[in-house]
Amino acid sequence: MELETQELETITTIVPMLAKTHAASAEVRRLTDARKKAILDRLAEVLLENKAQIILENQKDLSRMSPEDPKYDRLTLTEKRIADLASSLNDVADLPDPTGQILLEKSLENGLSIRKIAVPLGVVGVIYESRPNVTIDVTSLCIRSGNAVVLRGGSDAYETNICLIGLIHKVLKEFDINTDAITLLPVNREFVKELLTATRYVDVIIPRGSESLIEFVRKNSLVPTIETGAGVCHTYVETTANLENARNIVVNAKVSRPSVCNSLDTVVVDRAIAAQFLPMLKEDFLKYNVEVFADETAFEILSSVNYPYLQQADEADFGREFLDFKCSVKIVEGFDEALKHIGKYSSRHSEAIISENTEYCLIFQQEIDAAAVYANASTRFTDGGAFGLGAEIGISTQKLHARGPFALEKLVTEKWIVTGEGQVRW
Numbered sequence: 001m002e003l004e005t006q007e008l009e010t011i012t013t014i015v016p017m018l019a020k021t022h023a024a025s026a027e028v029r030r031l032t033d034a035r036k037k038a039i040l041d042r043l044a045e046v047l048l049e050n051k052a053q054i055i056l057e058n059q060k061d062l063s064r065m066s067p068e069d070p071k072y073d074r075l076t077l078t079e080k081r082i083a084d085l086a087s088s089l090n091d092v093a094d095l096p097d098p099t100g101q102i103l104l105e106k107s108l109e110n111g112l113s114i115r116k117i118a119v120p121l122g123v124v125g126v127i128y129e130s131r132p133n134v135t136i137d138v139t140s141l142c143i144r145s146g147n148a149v150v151l152r153g154g155s156d157a158y159e160t161n162i163c164l165i166g167l168i169h170k171v172l173k174e175f176d177i178n179t180d181a182i183t184l185l186p187v188n189r190e191f192v193k194e195l196l197t198a199t200r201y202v203d204v205i206i207p208r209g210s211e212s213l214i215e216f217v218r219k220n221s222l223v224p225t226i227e228t229g230a231g232v233c234h235t236y237v238e239t240t241a242n243l244e245n246a247r248n249i250v251v252n253a254k255v256s257r258p259s260v261c262n263s264l265d266t267v268v269v270d271r272a273i274a275a276q277f278l279p280m281l282k283e284d285f286l287k288y289n290v291e292v293f294a295d296e297t298a299f300e301i302l303s304s305v306n307y308p309y310l311q312q313a314d315e316a317d318f319g320r321e322f323l324d325f326k327c328s329v330k331i332v333e334g335f336d337e338a339l340k341h342i343g344k345y346s347s348r349h350s351e352a353i354i355s356e357n358t359e360y361c362l363i364f365q366q367e368i369d370a371a372a373v374y375a376n377a378s379t380r381f382t383d384g385g386a387f388g389l390g391a392e393i394g395i396s397t398q399k400l401h402a403r404g405p406f407a408l409e410k411l412v413t414e415k416w417i418v419t420g421e422g423q424v425r426w
Contacts, residue, residue, distance in 0.1 A: 014191045018123075018150060018201035020180040025123050025148035028181045035175065036144050037093040043171045044089035047136070050167055051082045057163040058132065061156060070324040071130040073259040075156055085136045092140040092390035098412045099146045113419040118412040120146035122203035125195055126393060127217060129209035130156035135164045137384075137391040139182055145411035148181045150202060152195060154209075155187040196221040206406070208394040211321070226402055228394025230321045231261030231349035233379045236268040236338045236364070238355035243277050245376065246354040251284040253352070253378045259323050261395060262350050262382040266318060266328045268338050274298065274331050279305045291326040293317040298329040319345035335360055339367060346370055348397045350379035371397055371404040 011017070031039075047054070058077040065072050104116040124147050128134045135151060142149040153161040161184055169179040185191060196205060196217065204224050207217040211230040218225065235253055237246045253264035269277055278301045285292065285307070293313040294302055302310050317328040318341075332338045342351055352374035353364040361375035372382040372395075382405065384392025389407035396402040402410040 011186050011188075011191075014185055014194050015198070015201075017180075017183055017185065018195070018198050021148050021150050021183045022123050022201040024178040024181040025120075027178050028143065028148050029120050029122075029146045031143075031146060031177075033097040036097065036146070039143055039171060039175055039177070040089045040093035040140055042174065043136075043140070043168065044086040044093075046167050046171055047082055047086045047089070050163075051079055054082055054160070054163055054167075055079070057159045060159040061132075065130075065156060070259050070322075071156060073257070075130045075132065075160075077132060077160065081133065085133055088137065088385060088391045089140050091385070092144050092408065095144065095390050095408055097144070097146075098409050103414060110423055111421060112423055115417040116414055117417060119415045121411055121413055123148045123150060123201060124411065125150040125152070125198075125202045125205045125223065127152045127192065127195070127205065127207045127209070127213065129154040129213065131208075132157040132160040132164060134208060134393075135161050135168075135184075138393055139168055140391055141393060141408050141411055142182075145408055147411055148183075150183045150185060150195065152185040152192065153187065158187055192216075193220055196223060199223055206393055226396055226400075226406065227398050228396055228406060230347050230397075231263070231379075231382075231395065232265050232319055232321050232345060232347035233262060233350045233352075234266045234268050234342045234346065235264050235352045235354065235379065236332075236342065237270065237273065237277055238335060238338070238353060238357060238360055239270040239272045240356040240360075241273070241277075241354040242356060243273065243280060246277060247280045247284070249352070249354055249376070249378050250281060253380055254290060254327055255284070255288045255325065256378075256380055258325050260380075261321070261323075262379050263323070264327055264379060265320060265322050266330060266345065268330050268332055268341055269298070270335075270338070271297065271331050271333055275301050278302055278329070282307050285309070288325050291324075293326065293328040295328075295330050297331040302329075319347075321347070335363075339364070342368060349395060350374065350382040352377065352379050371395060 099118055099120055101118045102115055107113050124142055126138050165184040168182050172179045199222050202223050205221050206226050207214045208228045214227050235250050250267055282305055291309045293311045295313050299312050313328050348370045350372040351368045351370045355361050365373045384405040384407040387405050389405055392405040392407045394406050396406045
């Protein structure tokens with residue numbers, strides 16, 4: 001482990017590393033379905049066998065960060081989270097191999113036989129910040145889909161990522177597979193642009209993290225990118241909503257894990273029920289010291305019930321991803337104004353309506369432009385594991401290639417296989 005750390009610290013260019021990963025991708029591409037499954041199941045065992053070491057290395061990273069930092073929770077690995085990672089590895093192993101599937105097959109009048117098949121992307125580059133679980137999630141999905149991967153984690157999770165990559169390489173060696181197939185890059189910022197311009201060695205770049213990271217990749221990458229965007233998530237409580245259900249959903253979406261991208265950022269409430277509904281949040285929000293940035297009407301309502309963690313919202317508090325025990329509240333005059341507000345401030349990640357009006361629910365799900373749109377459920381379900389996809393690389397908020405949980409079935413592209421008997425075309 002120390003040797004790998006020293007090597008990463010003395011590298012002056014990552015081009016040789018990228019070239020080795022590109023060369024190793026052919027080896028991963030040739031892995032059989034059974035062998036890929038066996039690798040992931042073995043990695044799950046190794047994670048559980050080494051959970052004490054993983055937690056020890058994770059504590060080194062955590063010691064450099066304030067527990068008050070919203071990223072602290074995302075950086076933390078516990079025994080339960082490691083067990084969940086191991087379970088996710090088993091889940092991905094059990095998923096159907098997405099490669100080799102015949103997507104189209106036909107014979108032409110000229111005798112040519114044509115097949116379109118699913119094949120691995122090749123080398124997947126992932127840039128992420130303080131979430132070491134991404135190291136395992138991405139590795140599992142890429143191995144299962146026959147891809148090599150280049151990982152560039154953040155400095156916050158440096159020790160944890162070194163440990164996890166060491167365990168991954170241990171398993172690859174057990175299966176006599178070139179460890180260059182899974183590469184962890186140094187955290188030096190100057191190497192990011194080198195990765196983003198490595199069109200000869202990397203087939204796709206996937207940024208996962210803050211809006212500033214995604215914007216930087218969008219502006220500087222020559223390699224094709226798939227964005228996993230920031231989540232500015234709204235929950236709209238419509239006049240006909242079952243208010244007890246609405247309370248449970250809003251509280252869950254905000255407090256269950258506020259540091260993740262599918263957590264609630266803005267509560268949108270119809271004026272007709274605002275005075276009845278907003279006080280219902282007080283008791284649960286107090287348990288977590290949720291700071292509320294309220295528009296004028298919501299501020300008056302929450303002030304009247306003496307809610308202590310209350311600020312008057314300004315424009316910047318709408319369309320803001322809080323990633324903390326904070327949210328904004330917007331009062332609207334009805335369904336149409338709610339649609340307009342969400343349409344203006346949405347990051348197109350996950351949006352929800354709480355309503356007993358079936359027609360409104362249907363219109364909301366049709367009209368709201370987001371990767372996942374909910375009726376009467378928490379936005380916290382937007383997740384590869386929760387959707388039965390095993391794991392995810394991130395939540396894509398763009399519309400080309402992948403949208404929503406970016407999981408196994410999207411880590412492939414297409415290849416046309418054409419077989420003839422001497423045909424030519426003039």
